[in-house]
Amino acid sequence: MTTHKTTTGRILAEADLDAIAEEVETTDYDITALRKRRRGRPTIGSGPAEVVPVRIDPELRAAVAARAETDGTTTSEIIREALRRFLDVERAEQTQHA
Numbered sequence: 180m181t182t183h184k185t186t187t188g189r190i191l192a193e194a195d196l197d198a199i200a201e202e203v204e205t206t207d208y209d210i211t212a213l214r215k216r217r218r219g220r221p222t223i224g225s226g227p228a229e230v231v232p233v234r235i236d237p238e239l240r241a242a243v244a245a246r247a248e249t250d251g252t253t254t255s256e257i258i259r260e261a262l263r264r265f266l267d268v269e270r271a272e273q274t275q276h277a
Contacts, residue, residue, distance in 0.1 A: 183196065233258075
């Protein structure tokens, strides 16, 4: 018996493969929607994001980290929001891919 493994490490038995084949044969998939899928991180604005290295002092870094933890978000999002408010820039429409 041949074993098959997915990229995530899940081992598929012959019964699993038969079930997948049956689903593919009987389901009407929207091919255009499937083709739109992309790998990688979703965009966070109107286009690809750019990494901008910035040096900050330890106290500011700690304050950003504390605020992110309090808000349940990331330090990157805290910094982006602070820049938006300081520069009075509206948040670009987020486009996400499935």
